[in-house]
Amino acid sequence: MQEGLFIDGDRMKADFDALSRIGSTGDGGVHRPTFSDAHLQARRWFLEVAAQSGFETRVDPAGNHSAVLTMPAATRTLLIGSHLDSVPKGGRFDGALGVVAALEVLRSVQDAQLELPVSLEAIDLTDEEGTLVGRLGSAALAGTLRPQDLENPRCGRENLKTALQRAGLSEAGLLSARRDPAQLAGYLEMHIEQGPRLARNGKDIGIVTGIVGIASYQVMFHGEANHAGTTPMQARCDAGLGASSFVVAAHQLVRNRYPDSVVNFGRAEFDSGAYNIIPAHALLHFQFRSPDESNFVRLDAELRAEAEKAARQFGLRVELHPGPKWNPVKMTPEVQAAFEQAADSLDLSHERMHSGGGHDADKLVRVTRAGMIFIPSPNSVSHDPREYSEWKDCENGANVLLRAAVEVANSSH
Amino acid sequence: MQEGLFIDGDRMKADFDALSRIGSTGDGGVHRPTFSDAHLQARRWFLEVAAQSGFETRVDPAGNHSAVLTMPAATRTLLIGSHLDSVPKGGRFDGALGVVAALEVLRSVQDAQLELPVSLEAIDLTDEEGTLVGRLGSAALAGTLRPQDLENPRCGRENLKTALQRAGLSEAGLLSARRDPAQLAGYLEMHIEQGPRLARNGKDIGIVTGIVGIASYQVMFHGEANHAGTTPMQARCDAGLGASSFVVAAHQLVRNRYPDSVVNFGRAEFDSGAYNIIPAHALLHFQFRSPDESNFVRLDAELRAEAEKAARQFGLRVELHPGPKWNPVKMTPEVQAAFEQAADSLDLSHERMHSGGGHDADKLVRVTRAGMIFIPSPNSVSHDPREYSEWKDCENGANVLLRAAVEVANSSH
Numbered sequence: 001m002q003e004g005l006f007i008d009g010d011r012m013k014a015d016f017d018a019l020s021r022i023g024s025t026g027d028g029g030v031h032r033p034t035f036s037d038a039h040l041q042a043r044r045w046f047l048e049v050a051a052q053s054g055f056e057t058r059v060d061p062a063g064n065h066s067a068v069l070t071m072p073a074a075t076r077t078l079l080i081g082s083h084l085d086s087v088p089k090g091g092r093f094d095g096a097l098g099v100v101a102a103l104e105v106l107r108s109v110q111d112a113q114l115e116l117p118v119s120l121e122a123i124d125l126t127d128e129e130g131t132l133v134g135r136l137g138s139a140a141l142a143g144t145l146r147p148q149d150l151e152n153p154r155c156g157r158e159n160l161k162t163a164l165q166r167a168g169l170s171e172a173g174l175l176s177a178r179r180d181p182a183q184l185a186g187y188l189e190m191h192i193e194q195g196p197r198l199a200r201n202g203k204d205i206g207i208v209t210g211i212v213g214i215a216s217y218q219v220m221f222h223g224e225a226n227h228a229g230t231t232p233m234q235a236r237c238d239a240g241l242g243a244s245s246f247v248v249a250a251h252q253l254v255r256n257r258y259p260d261s262v263v264n265f266g267r268a269e270f271d272s273g274a275y276n277i278i279p280a281h282a283l284l285h286f287q288f289r290s291p292d293e294s295n296f297v298r299l300d301a302e303l304r305a306e307a308e309k310a311a312r313q314f315g316l317r318v319e320l321h322p323g324p325k326w327n328p329v330k331m332t333p334e335v336q337a338a339f340e341q342a343a344d345s346l347d348l349s350h351e352r353m354h355s356g357g358g359h360d361a362d363k364l365v366r367v368t369r370a371g372m373i374f375i376p377s378p379n380s381v382s383h384d385p386r387e388y389s390e391w392k393d394c395e396n397g398a399n400v401l402l403r404a405a406v407e408v409a410n411s412s413h
Numbered sequence: 414m415q416e417g418l419f420i421d422g423d424r425m426k427a428d429f430d431a432l433s434r435i436g437s438t439g440d441g442g443v444h445r446p447t448f449s450d451a452h453l454q455a456r457r458w459f460l461e462v463a464a465q466s467g468f469e470t471r472v473d474p475a476g477n478h479s480a481v482l483t484m485p486a487a488t489r490t491l492l493i494g495s496h497l498d499s500v501p502k503g504g505r506f507d508g509a510l511g512v513v514a515a516l517e518v519l520r521s522v523q524d525a526q527l528e529l530p531v532s533l534e535a536i537d538l539t540d541e542e543g544t545l546v547g548r549l550g551s552a553a554l555a556g557t558l559r560p561q562d563l564e565n566p567r568c569g570r571e572n573l574k575t576a577l578q579r580a581g582l583s584e585a586g587l588l589s590a591r592r593d594p595a596q597l598a599g600y601l602e603m604h605i606e607q608g609p610r611l612a613r614n615g616k617d618i619g620i621v622t623g624i625v626g627i628a629s630y631q632v633m634f635h636g637e638a639n640h641a642g643t644t645p646m647q648a649r650c651d652a653g654l655g656a657s658s659f660v661v662a663a664h665q666l667v668r669n670r671y672p673d674s675v676v677n678f679g680r681a682e683f684d685s686g687a688y689n690i691i692p693a694h695a696l697l698h699f700q701f702r703s704p705d706e707s708n709f710v711r712l713d714a715e716l717r718a719e720a721e722k723a724a725r726q727f728g729l730r731v732e733l734h735p736g737p738k739w740n741p742v743k744m745t746p747e748v749q750a751a752f753e754q755a756a757d758s759l760d761l762s763h764e765r766m767h768s769g770g771g772h773d774a775d776k777l778v779r780v781t782r783a784g785m786i787f788i789p790s791p792n793s794v795s796h797d798p799r800e801y802s803e804w805k806d807c808e809n810g811a812n813v814l815l816r817a818a819v820e821v822a823n824s825s826h
Binding site: 193194195196197212214216225226227228229230231232233234235238240241243244245247248251254255262263264265266267268269270271272273274275276277278279282285286287289323355356357358380381382383 | 606607608609610625627629639640641642643644645646647648651653654656657658660661664667668675676677678679680681682683684685686687688689690691692695698699700702736768769770771793794795796797
């Protein structure tokens with residue numbers, strides 16, 4: 001480890017503050033959905049600062065924006081990055097902090113005149129949050145983006161077309177943006193935790209071991225409408241009761257038997273039209289996440305079985321419509337080790353944890369060594385203007401990112 | 414009991430069929446909301462048939478339509494009736510059957526040239542189903558209608574005004590329609606069961622012992638929105654989970670500890686806006702019914718306690734907004750006995766049961782002797798075009814109604 005190597009906290013803070021003003025919502029948050037005016041302005045700002053710092057700048061056919069510190073002898077490049085887009089009315093840390101930290105890593109390496117066997121590339125990946133598709137730039141870069149991903153995008157087909165046009169991009173470009181994995185030395189990202197664990201445990205740094213798998217379902221229970229005053233409790237086919245029982249059973253299942261997993265029912269709806277009519281239909285939307293491949297598969301089957309069980313118990317029919325599904329992935333062990341060594345060299349406390357949210361590293365670990373660190377989110381609020389991290393923690397994270405980047409770069413051969 | 418006394422089933426069937434055509438929905442049902450064209454037409458039909466049968470006809474200031482078989486020596490009147498309004502797109506039996514049976518009772522007594530100590534009045538009570546207010550004509554007649562019942566009617570204030578105007582009625586009239594209880598000898602009604610019990614138990618006649626109390630609540634659970642991927646299960650304040658748990662717990666409470674009561678959640682709604690956001694708010698509408706006064710009060714308190722318990726368990730706040738409430742009432746024992754004797758005299762099997770639905774007898778028993786019988790609803794469907802009873806059961810019910818009416822009339826002194 002480079003004992004004397006540190007980022008310049010004031011310089012990074014100036015960048016972070018400048019970026020927080022672009023698309024500011026006035027209450028601490030930013031509104032920078034993919035290819036909105038504010039988002040495009042943030043990306044221009046990134047290239048300008050990169051150029052002023054003496055870095056080569058690049059924009060690939062997926063719209064990924066890069067600042068490159070080229071090493072003379074390098075044939076490969078270590079990517080360090082995150083994203084400048086935000087959810088609508090989101091926080092100013094999510095993504096943006098990782099981009100300014102990546103830029104600061106490049107400047108610190110440049111200032112220290114380190115010679116590394118690979119080039120360093122600070123990268124702002126396109127549409128991580130999914131205003132359009134979700135992790136679009138990283139999928140394109142990894143070469144895992146498929147034409148059908150663009151056919152039914154989350155934002156709707158027409159919105160995608162219009163948005164791409166605004167940004168001067170094309171679908172053909174997106175589908176051709178794959179980078180040869182042989183030219184990649186890895187991908188590192190620093191991000192806010194977006195959860196309470198680090199703050200609660202008093203740790204400085206979270207070493208991400210993997211990213212959860214995510215699957216979602218729409219569920220419809222079908223029963224029979226009937227008069228709730230004259231129909232005995234035992235003679236009912238109450239879709240609302242089946243749905244409610246499934247919600248409770250799914251929570252119990254996850255709490256009791258899948259402590260590393262989560263389940264959430266974001267939506268429930270039944271309305272028989274009157275207080276005295278038994279609901280014939282009940283709709284649920286739920287999502288579950290698990291960091292472990294075998295648990296992910298087992299939990300999927302068990303949740304489906306719980307829905308069927310609730311239907312049987314209350315004389316209902318149930319339909320399960322699966323939504324998008326992403327399998328869990330593990331971060332590269334040697335990258336995790338590099339982050340840990342870097343944290344130790346800085347006397348920062350750390351713990352291993354999985355990421356409960358999706359990130360670009362999910363796409364990139366499929367083609368190159370990849371890893372992430374988290375810094376504490378003391379109020380655990382994210383995707384909201386109240387999103388907050390202590391600046392000291394941001395600096396700590398950037399220093400870990402810097403030292404790990406040097407380590408990973410030096411271990412590239 | 415009058416051993417040789419029977420109604421004329423064919424005559425009653427002709428009436429029933431004529432009435433089923435007024436407001437017919439073409440699929441076995443009728444659409445006769447209060448003061449709709451079809452409803453007003455049905456009421457005109459009733460007065461015409463009554464007049465053709467030689468009865469005096471009356472319309473009171475609450476719009477209640479009556480056919481009266483006057484007895485020379487009588488100072489009091491025994492009411493026999495039901496209602497000609499229907500729920501929107503309802504069945505052809507609910508209410509209408511009781512009105513044609515009442516008319517048939519009067520004709521049968523007239524044909525038999527019976528002399529009774531009280532007059533008989535077949536009555537079509539206004540707005541039983543509550544398109545406007547609910548049991549409006551019976552409350553007005555009983556003198557329990559209060560001005561505030563007309564201030565916030567179920568249908569909305571303006572709709573009530575317009576509807577009254579259509580029918581040539583006024584609020585002042587409604588509030589003055591009280592009949593002196595000293596002039597009433599009782600109220601008898603025959604109705605379809607609207608539930609499965611008689612058919613399941615193979616009984617011809619249900620002797621109604623009382624009408625359930627009914628209370629309803631709107632419930633709001635308030636928790637905290639948060640990211641469902643990064644917030645541990647234990648750290649959540651999930652309003653949807655609290656609501657679902659309350660639904661399940663309320664059902665368990667009623668099934669396990671209140672076997673004569675029912676509870677129904679007609680509506681539930683929570684929508685965090687995304688699969689991965691924990692719902693901050695959840696709405697429920699529920700209603701419960703109990704035939705017993707002390708159970709009704711205890712169940713009310715226990716259901717409220719269950720809602721509070723679910724809130725505490727999941728770190729939520731809960732608001733309970735009470736809706737309308739009607740206490741349970743008992744039917745007059747001597748009327749129940751008269752119905753039983755009548756059924757026995759006809760060799761019809763019968764059982765005592767409470768009514769799970771509200772009926773006009775609820776209002777009238779507060780001022781006079783009142784009772785009801787049910788006939789089987791084999792498919793247990795009601796308030797729906799599929800509502801159905803066997804014609805033989807309709808005739809049986811009308812014969813019981815006839816003989817009990819004579820008995821109650823003769824016991825009036």
